[in-house]
Amino acid sequence: MFLRFIYRALQYRKQRLTLAFAALAVAATLATVLFGIYGTVETRIRSEFRAYGANIIAVPANGQTIPRDITLHAREQGAEASPFLITSTTVNGQPIAVAQFDPASAAPFTSYWHVKGSRECLAGELLHLDIGTKTPICTITGIVSTGGPEDTELLTGMNSDLNLASFIEIRAPGDRLESIRTALTRQFPEASFRTVQSVANTESNVVLKIRAALLLLTLLILAITTLCVGSNFSEMVLERSKEIGILKALGGAESRIAAFFISESAALAILASIGGYTVGIFAAAAIGKEIFGGDFRLETTWLVPLAVTVVMLAVAVLATAVATSKIWGIQPAIILRGE
Numbered sequence: 038m039f040l041r042f043i044y045r046a047l048q049y050r051k052q053r054l055t056l057a058f059a060a061l062a063v064a065a066t067l068a069t070v071l072f073g074i075y076g077t078v079e080t081r082i083r084s085e086f087r088a089y090g091a092n093i094i095a096v097p098a099n100g101q102t103i104p105r106d107i108t109l110h111a112r113e114q115g116a117e118a119s120p121f122l123i124t125s126t127t128v129n130g131q132p133i134a135v136a137q138f139d140p141a142s143a144a145p146f147t148s149y150w151h152v153k154g155s156r157e158c159l160a161g162e163l164l165h166l167d168i169g170t171k172t173p174i175c176t177i178t179g180i181v182s183t184g185g186p187e188d189t190e191l192l193t194g195m196n197s198d199l200n201l202a203s204f205i206e207i208r209a210p211g212d213r214l215e216s217i218r219t220a221l222t223r224q225f226p227e228a229s230f231r232t233v234q235s236v237a238n239t240e241s242n243v244v245l246k247i248r249a250a251l252l253l254l255t256l257l258i259l260a261i262t263t264l265c266v267g268s269n270f271s272e273m274v275l276e277r278s279k280e281i282g283i284l285k286a287l288g289g290a291e292s293r294i295a296a297f298f299i300s301e302s303a304a305l306a307i308l309a310s311i312g313g314y315t316v317g318i319f320a321a322a323a324i325g326k327e328i329f330g331g332d333f334r335l336e337t338t339w340l341v342p343l344a345v346t347v348v349m350l351a352v353a354v355l356a357t358a359v360a361t362s363k364i365w366g367i368q369p370a371i372i373l374r375g376e
Contacts, residue, residue: 057269058305064262065313065349066320071255072341073321075248091146091206093218095228102201103228108142110224114217116209119143120202122195126173133164135174136187137195146206150187154179161188259352267356270298271363295361299354306353310346317345 093116097103102122111118119142124135140156152159153168158175160166162182170177175193182188207230209217218230318341 054269054301054305057266057302058309060262060265060269061306061309061349061353062313064258064352065309065345066317067258067313068255068345068348069314069317069341070321070324071251071258072344073318074325075251075255091208092211092214092233093207093209093221094231094233095202095205095207095221095225096231097203098227098229100227102203103205104225105200105202105205107202107205107221107225107228111205111207111209111217111221114209114220115213116207116217117142117145118205118207119146120195120205122199122201123203126191128164128166128170128172128191133172134186134190136190136192138192139195143206145208147183149183151182152179153181156192157194159187159192161190161192163188164191259348263352263356265356266302266353267359270302270357270360291365295358298361299357302353302357303350306349307346310342310349313349314342314345 095103095107105120108118108120119139121143122137124137125132126135127133155178157178158172159179159181160170160177162180166172166177166180168177168179172191174191177191181192205228207217207221214232218232221228222230
């Protein structure tokens with residue numbers, strides 16, 4: 038009888054159940070998108086912030102240089118690191134700072150550089166030197182513009198045999214920044230590891246704010262869905278008051294009758310979760326590609342469909358439970374008299 042009751046409801050009340058299903062399906066789709074983005078937003082945002090440069094700078098605590106080995110230990114901790122050695126030379130009788138660096142390891146920190154020519158030997162644009170100009174250090178092969186101190190420097194490759202650096206730029210994962218900085222401080226007391234607060238704090242704030250916005254948007258969508266589903270099932274209870282009155286007259290318990298309605302909504306929620314997740318993963322991938330760039334990636338982790346299904350079931354059950362509270366107020370005698 039239980040399954041027959043549900044089947045008849047699906048068969049004869051298609052319009053209201055279709056509306057409830059549509060509301061749950063839309064909510065499931067949006068929940069999939071939001072959960073999918075919520076789970077990857079930290080990784081994506083931190084990847085975007087790599088372009089803003091280092092969040093830790095290692096400088097000498099005493100003296101002029103620090104060990105270049107710091108870069109290896111930083112990488113072992115899961116960070117990116119690049120050493121720079123500052124010296125000087127004279128060009129056309131003018132003293133010029135020379136920054137020796139490792140182009141390969143510096144790549145993540147120099148993506149914002151505007152380079153004309155090749156990077157073997159770069160001259161800052163404010164030096165007003167042309168490509169092909171010979172200097173005591175190298176022959177200029179490119180001109181660089183950064184808007185920073187590099188615009189007044191010569192930049193050339195670092196001698197791999199040197200174990201010295203004037204400073205080292207380190208890019209640590211935002212959630213492990215302090216632990217990595219502390220570990221490096223213990224290993225290298227001769228160096229001072231300073232957090233670049235403008236980068237580190239901004240990164241953390243952006244991640245927290247975006248996650249909070251996604252969470253609030255998800256809650257708003259679920260609240261609207263709960264009201265929509267609850268309204269549909271409230272009308273269904275009123276429409277089926279005669280059936281409910283007959284069931285109660287035959288000895289049916291209110292809780293058992295309410296379970297019929299809750300089972301209907303739970304079945305709709307599961308179907309809506311499947312359909313919503315299928316559409317949502319493609320929508321999340323498209324939105325992620327549009328906002329963050331990169332490849333079209335489908336996030337297929339099992340946590341998202343599980344979370345969507347659990348949330349949709351909770352929304353459907355809550356909405357239906359509120360609607361079915363009216364069952365206790367239906368009087369069989371009044372219903373059977375046709376009043």
